Amino acid sequence: MADVAERAGVSVSTVSRTLRGLSTVSDEARERVEAAARELSFVISRQASSLVTGKTGTVAVLAPTLGSWFVGQVLRGLSEVLRDAGLDLMVYSVADLAERAAFFDRLPARRNADALLVVSFDLTEAEFARLDGLGVPVVYVSQHAPGRASVYVEDVAAARAGTRYLRGLGHRRIAYVRASPDSGFTCSSRTRLFGYREALAEAGLPYDEDLVVATSRGRRETSKAVGRLLCLADPPTAVFAETDEIAMEVLWVLRASGIDVPGRISVLGFDDHDHAEWLDLTTIAQPAVEVGRAAGSLAHTLIDDPATDPARHVVLPTCLIPRGTTGPALFQEPDAGEA
Amino acid sequence: MADVAERAGVSVSTVSRTLRGLSTVSDEARERVEAAARELSFVISRQASSLVTGKTGTVAVLAPTLGSWFVGQVLRGLSEVLRDAGLDLMVYSVADLAERAAFFDRLPARRNADALLVVSFDLTEAEFARLDGLGVPVVYVSQHAPGRASVYVEDVAAARAGTRYLRGLGHRRIAYVRASPDSGFTCSSRTRLFGYREALAEAGLPYDEDLVVATSRGRRETSKAVGRLLCLADPPTAVFAETDEIAMEVLWVLRASGIDVPGRISVLGFDDHDHAEWLDLTTIAQPAVEVGRAAGSLAHTLIDDPATDPARHVVLPTCLIPRGTTGPALFQEPDAGEA
DNA sequence: CTGCTGCCTGACAACGCTTGCACGCTAGAA
DNA sequence: TTCTAGCGTGCAAGCGTTGTCAGGCAGCAG
Numbered sequence: 001m002a003d004v005a006e007r008a009g010v011s012v013s014t015v016s017r018t019l020r021g022l023s024t025v026s027d028e029a030r031e032r033v034e035a036a037a038r039e040l041s042f043v044i045s046r047q048a049s050s051l052v053t054g055k056t057g058t059v060a061v062l063a064p065t066l067g068s069w070f071v072g073q074v075l076r077g078l079s080e081v082l083r084d085a086g087l088d089l090m091v092y093s094v095a096d097l098a099e100r101a102a103f104f105d106r107l108p109a110r111r112n113a114d115a116l117l118v119v120s121f122d123l124t125e126a127e128f129a130r131l132d133g134l135g136v137p138v139v140y141v142s143q144h145a146p147g148r149a150s151v152y153v154e155d156v157a158a159a160r161a162g163t164r165y166l167r168g169l170g171h172r173r174i175a176y177v178r179a180s181p182d183s184g185f186t187c188s189s190r191t192r193l194f195g196y197r198e199a200l201a202e203a204g205l206p207y208d209e210d211l212v213v214a215t216s217r218g219r220r221e222t223s224k225a226v227g228r229l230l231c232l233a234d235p236p237t238a239v240f241a242e243t244d245e246i247a248m249e250v251l252w253v254l255r256a257s258g259i260d261v262p263g264r265i266s267v268l269g270f271d272d273h274d275h276a277e278w279l280d281l282t283t284i285a286q287p288a289v290e291v292g293r294a295a296g297s298l299a300h301t302l303i304d305d306p307a308t309d310p311a312r313h314v315v316l317p318t319c320l321i322p323r324g325t326t327g328p329a330l331f332q333e334p335d336a337g338e339a
Numbered sequence: 340m341a342d343v344a345e346r347a348g349v350s351v352s353t354v355s356r357t358l359r360g361l362s363t364v365s366d367e368a369r370e371r372v373e374a375a376a377r378e379l380s381f382v383i384s385r386q387a388s389s390l391v392t393g394k395t396g397t398v399a400v401l402a403p404t405l406g407s408w409f410v411g412q413v414l415r416g417l418s419e420v421l422r423d424a425g426l427d428l429m430v431y432s433v434a435d436l437a438e439r440a441a442f443f444d445r446l447p448a449r450r451n452a453d454a455l456l457v458v459s460f461d462l463t464e465a466e467f468a469r470l471d472g473l474g475v476p477v478v479y480v481s482q483h484a485p486g487r488a489s490v491y492v493e494d495v496a497a498a499r500a501g502t503r504y505l506r507g508l509g510h511r512r513i514a515y516v517r518a519s520p521d522s523g524f525t526c527s528s529r530t531r532l533f534g535y536r537e538a539l540a541e542a543g544l545p546y547d548e549d550l551v552v553a554t555s556r557g558r559r560e561t562s563k564a565v566g567r568l569l570c571l572a573d574p575p576t577a578v579f580a581e582t583d584e585i586a587m588e589v590l591w592v593l594r595a596s597g598i599d600v601p602g603r604i605s606v607l608g609f610d611d612h613d614h615a616e617w618l619d620l621t622t623i624a625q626p627a628v629e630v631g632r633a634a635g636s637l638a639h640t641l642i643d644d645p646a647t648d649p650a651r652h653v654v655l656p657t658c659l660i661p662r663g664t665t666g667p668a669l670f671q672e673p674d675a676g677e678a
Numbered sequence: 679c680t681g682c683t684g685c686c687t688g689a690c691a692a693c694g695c696t697t698g699c700a701c702g703c704t705a706g707a708a
Numbered sequence: 709t710t711c712t713a714g715c716g717t718g719c720a721a722g723c724g725t726t727g728t729c730a731g732g733c734a735g736c737a738g
Binding site for chain 3: 014052053
Binding site: 349350351352353356363364365368387389390391392393 | 717
């Protein structure tokens with residue numbers, strides 16, 4: 001910066017003022033500084049300015065995994081908004097419980113970011129407390145954190161609606177396939193399961209634990225989960241999958257074993273993944289990119305304007321998209337006519 | 340830090356030395372410092388230390404888009420390695436040419452990261468020059484950058500092999516569907532097209548520009564691209580798609596219009612996307628997560644050990660996985676027996 | 679001509695950490 | 709006993725910015 005100052009024939013103060021766009025600089029000086037900065041291809045060091053301002057110009061996001069469709073979409077929306085706001089995006093992912101513990105132990109974001117976004121984590125009370133005491137705004141993404149800033153879709157209501165829809169098609173035995181709890185990605189898992197249970201109760205159907213199975217990424221696990229459902233004495237006629245990615249795996253296992261979808265089993269997903277349309281998968285659409293955008297701008301607001309309500313909520317809509325993987329239950333019992 | 344020092348009854352120097360694990364601290368002092376730091380939940384400010392050391396502890400990655408399958412997988416591998424190395428991961432994405440120009444103009448990574456990873460960018464000479472003068476190591480990921488550190492698969496050879504495979508099935512009219520050049524994701528696009536052309540030449544087949552079409556994300560664009568192929572006077576009997584994501588869209592368009600795959604048209608993809616197996620898509624597999632890991636550890640090496648060959652290359656293997664979307668060309672011409 | 683008001687500008691003290699240097703101490707060699 | 713070596717520690721000088729403060733210089737009214 002001193003070099004730029006010398007070249008422009010001014011002091012470092014003036015360079016600093018110019019480069020930050022403060023108005024108290026004469027046009028002439030401004031011009032000379034900008035030229036000098038360009039010639040020396042000078043950019044200000046974030047580390048140095050953040051040392052004095054206390055702002056890092058960075059937002060950190062903690063996700064259970066990168067590489068899942070949902071997280072990818074959220075990141076897309078997020079980076080778009082943050083770029084416009086001049087903020088950098090730092091990503092942390094924790095794949096398993098050990099890493100998770102390590103993250104909360106070290107909490108590297110503590111002083112290295114102006115805000116932290118937490119994507120779909122089922123946090124313990126201790127972890128919540130740790131984040132509350134972090135000293136920077138935390139935005140909970142894709143999860144409803146009471147009393148804290150969050151951006152989410154109404155998972156419970158959406159899952160209830162999805163289950164009702166299946167019920168309306170005459171299904172009485174509806175399975176729920178969730179992501180394995182050890183994946184860490186269990187927040188929406190829990191809430192959606194809750195909506196599913198509510199809808200069952202509403203329809204007077206029993207909650208049967210045998211109908212709730214978990215799977216983790218990969219064909220083998222899903223085959224096992226589906227297998228468990230198929231060999232029940234009273235197997236399901238419909239499957240509600242926590243995400244489209246799981247639904248697609250289920251679909252594949254069912255088709256590979258010659259089971260007609262939706263003839264014998266209906267499949268309902270959640271997300272409206274890019275591929276859902278190609279596969280004609282009935283699903284509950286959520287605006288994933290928009291979730292990222294909203295989270296980004298909420299974080300931006302929280303950073304710039306400390307007077308903002310720290311418990312602000314943004315709720316985004318979902319909608320069920322009926323497609324070809326769901327159909328009427330074939331073997332309706334006499335009382336199913338209520339649908 | 341002064342607080343910690345006071346509480347532990349030592350100087351800040353000793354606190355600094357302790358917290359960085361230097362050995363020249365007595366066990367007794369170390370213990371007291373660690374206790375004090377824990378009680379005050381103190382963490383070192385990266386900004387401040389990087390101001391002194393010149394190291395930021397951060398690696399930046401520039402990608403054409405987040406949210407594509409390939410980038411997601413690379414990020415997964417990357418974050419895994421970087422986490423172990425104690426480095427943070429910062430992501431920048433540029434969606435269009437304007438943003439791209441802005442990025443290279445401002446080059447925010449300049450002093451804010453210890454290394455920059457560039458994922459699959461078809462860079463201009465000017466951009467290469469700009470990055471060369473950046474002052475931090477740059478690793479080119481999923482692209483071969485001559486004389487510069489890069490991690491990639493042999494796209495040309497793989498595409499050649501894939502095209503040969505189709506040729507071996509008797510196909511003479513092989514289309515190539517690429518990502519739209521304006522998406523920025525054009526590096527592998529170009530190299531794979533090159534391999535395709537080589538294989539055609541090798542087989543004595545003409546390169547027909549009508550058989551090369553571009554598409555961008557979304558059903559509509561792909562329908563148009565496939566439509567252009569189908570209404571050719573001499574339409575293709577096989578399609579080589581630049582990525583599995585494109586291949587899947589092509590597959591979907593073909594099936595939706597009642598065209599038998601592989602009966603009338605064979606489809607070959609590239610990536611071995613998670614869904615490729617479910618869709619029984621023949622594809623050229625590349626180890627995307629491994630690419631990310633290799634890139635991460637190369638960056639790590641380059642940062643820590645300046646003596647490393649700055650033009651180090653890591654080449655990872657690909658392999659063709661024959662599945663159900665490719666089959667023999669039906670209407671073989673007399674001389675097709677050579678296959 | 680003097681005094682006052684504004685507008686720009688430069689000097690300088692932080693910000694929180696690292697690191698070279700010097701100091702004091704103990705221990706073993708001479 | 710004196711000298712040297714080595715270890716553990718503290719001091720203080722930065723690292724590259726920002727923000728405060730005072731000062732110089734016009735311009736204008738008195």
